[in-house]
Amino acid sequence: MIGKKRILGAVLAANMLAASFGGGQVLAADMMNPPTAEVEQGTLRGFMDEDIYTFLGVPYATAERFGMPHEVEPWEGVRDAQAYGPVCPIADQTAVGTDELVWPHRYWIQNENCQNLNIWTPELNEDAKKPVMVFIHGGGFKNGSSIEGAAYDGKNLSEYGDAVIVSVNHRLNVLGFLDLSAYGEEYENSANAGMADLLAALQWIKNNIASFGGDPENITVFGQSGGGMKILTMLQMPEAEGLFDKAIVESTGTMRFVEPEQGQMVAEKTLENLGLDETQIEELKEVPYHDLIEASTDALAEVGEELGVSLDWRPTLDETYVCSDFCDWAGEVPMMMGSVFSEFKSTIHVGDGRKNEWTEEETAANLKDAYGDNAEAIAEEFAKVFPDKKLADAYFYDGARRLLVVEPTLDRKLENASAPVYSYLFSYEAPVNGGTTALHCSELSYVFHNVEIPVVARATGGSGNETALRLQDEMATAWLNFAKTGDPSQEGLEWKAYTTDEKYTMRFDEKSGCSILGDEKLNQLIEEVEQVRVGY
């Protein structure tokens, strides 16, 4: 372009000038003079989203393919942080999900240089020491992004809770979890590179979040599904010690990992599928992503078949970087954990439209169809555990996953632990499409206090749904109180810690409350039929 050099000089000067004003003096919603913030590497320019200072796509690390993350080089002048950064590449998805209306997605530019994070904060004062909540996205270890859910926007939670909200992108699938340790020291942790990114992100947050008004000594990680698995994995990583203070694990449970020999076989097979040998790792680093993900996904299936196991992209238990058990330090980390009523058995998954119109006969027939000889016992138990629900809802209750994933992990977390754990069940039926029972992910719209933002509002029953509005207050407050103090209780909604003897659970629903749910027998009866075994 014409005169580029001169203009760029002027821009840098202007940016430095803007930087010297600092963010604190910028008027709310003033897009003309956006706020800036200083981090170790230089100055960032964000923007105001109404009253919330917003910095998007902030780089926290760089890494070569399969390499460990290292610090970002400092930059001169001002770096824009006004748009989401690229997200990690994933295998092509070619169909819009049937859950799209009730769990709206965002897709984005993909690039394996995806180590960036997003920050929402009410002020940029270094002394503000607000609690920091770091959201770690789901999608197993292979899919998703920090912005995949339309509900993942942190602005409203930051504003409602006077807290600093951060969300993180990191390497996934073959880019984050291919075990090349056999091919050189520099690939020692390539099997867990995606986890290494998360640790690098948390380290960057600890080092820099004070510039965004956050308290580096009070960091809570929260994640759902794969995000929860990542948090549970970090609790088994010695190097994660001190990087966060509290943990919230949503709709996640029994963890599965990769054994080193399995992962190494997958890497070997991946090379083979690409026509490469063990001397050609440099070439492997240049293979186009589409070819790489195809070859390695095939390798996962081939090795899985050979070994008679189901393999997927997951962290590898090398017992050094990732260990089999929770680390000692993990015992001191308070934890909240819970699941939702239907998870993968919602009305949108196994039928929709008119369960609330079923006659008694239809309900009985459907339960019989679903649960066979256990149908009557399940109906009886369901009525005890959920007296407020219709019997038809038993058809959509994912008791098997509840049984298998929440409690064993909570119990395991309590072994030799000093910190309390808290259990919840989100069971609100959204008034959508004839009644939509709570599905995997759906609590997040409430946790993020986003039930009325566009697109998400369709999933929660439309603007002005009083119950949804109350629920988002209750849930966001519980999450925020836990982040602030380690106790998720709030006025009018005491939340007792879960113990192996007294399995207190907070139910979020038409009427929320904490009680001993007594759902073990019900869950067991469903599991007998469904044999889910491993939840996610």
Place this chain on the structure above:
Amino acid sequence: MIGKKRILGAVLAANMLAASFGGGQVLAADMMNPPTAEVEQGTLRGFMDEDIYTFLGVPYATAERFGMPHEVEPWEGVRDAQAYGPVCPIADQTAVGTDELVWPHRYWIQNENCQNLNIWTPELNEDAKKPVMVFIHGGGFKNGSSIEGAAYDGKNLSEYGDAVIVSVNHRLNVLGFLDLSAYGEEYENSANAGMADLLAALQWIKNNIASFGGDPENITVFGQSGGGMKILTMLQMPEAEGLFDKAIVESTGTMRFVEPEQGQMVAEKTLENLGLDETQIEELKEVPYHDLIEASTDALAEVGEELGVSLDWRPTLDETYVCSDFCDWAGEVPMMMGSVFSEFKSTIHVGDGRKNEWTEEETAANLKDAYGDNAEAIAEEFAKVFPDKKLADAYFYDGARRLLVVEPTLDRKLENASAPVYSYLFSYEAPVNGGTTALHCSELSYVFHNVEIPVVARATGGSGNETALRLQDEMATAWLNFAKTGDPSQEGLEWKAYTTDEKYTMRFDEKSGCSILGDEKLNQLIEEVEQVRVGY
């Protein structure tokens, strides 16, 4: 899943029941009982976006790869139209654009079966006969989608204008424009398959839009950039006759097409690059998209180099399906056409931050840097044409594109024409990042009456920007009035038709108004330096 068969039966029954209620009786914003609509192929279930009936991802055609589109098979029961359908695959994009803040994007699930459209309407009454506005997206003929711009959401325009808004996905790039006509009769129009999709969409709209309250005899197409090119192309297609009644062409101009021999060379080279020969077209239809787009994009470059021309995915002038000149019927189609102040020369493209702080000396130096010996004459002309602007803005005025693309097309359109044409220039500087001059795409946020929706509001200066609010009223009203009556005038803002003698142009800005702009000399002076030659 358990009992799937039985449940599905129940669902179908429920859906048929819901369908029989009809959409008109559904309460606004009632997600519990979503509206349904009848089309030729069956029943669709949409949803209410506040008071607007919304049907997304509605299939209008199906096609095999490289084949002509044909009608969708009828379905039984109710088909969900509650989420956007997949968009056409495009080549990987790996960087977030520098224009992201000021022109926010949406990306989506890609699938070559992308023949679907979206409908927003205030009512479902067959007798309502509201004007229909069909938005055709940009991105040349190779990129983009019906939802790429966050501003493309049709709900607000539908509500503000009491009109039916439709947006369309169709095949792009190699999927829509590879010329396989040499390899079999069934590929006769494969070089223009993407255009054939658009015709199929318009035919579907004509046949079905009455069910959504639309008037099939009053259809206006509007498109920007590539969307405008598609509209200009349709005006050169005999088969497009009668499919639309008015046309709005935004930021588009001098058209370039592919010659048959060029396109056939590209197809031949594509086969060669994939190791296929002319007997293997069936294999070509099975090649994974990533390989196909890579091989064919390489072929474009290789053939272009061989011929010494710049080739891209564009329609082919076969003089049968697509002709060199506007069709006779096109003369009867009233047209609006315009561009924006900076197009590809905005503050975000050639510098940003502080042009509004430039001293007189800096401005002079920058203009000299940009325009050399023409700088002084340009400054003088600029002050005459844009007395309301700062001289610094001359640096960011894309006069060359304005010269080359708008007027020749308007003049060409007027030859032997009975219908009027209208010209506009959108020149509003958004109060963003120190002042952002109007860039390619930016008028669409105003046209769609979306300046205050989330994300877009950041681009237009934040919620409550009075000028942006007035401008969106003026622009949406002009577009709607043109769609309703063929005359874009409104109370207080008369818009005179452009003629070759009196080049009336509506300027949308801090103060909007219609006048003879007299910008030819200014544009010519800039073109002398920049030699843009072809605009888009």
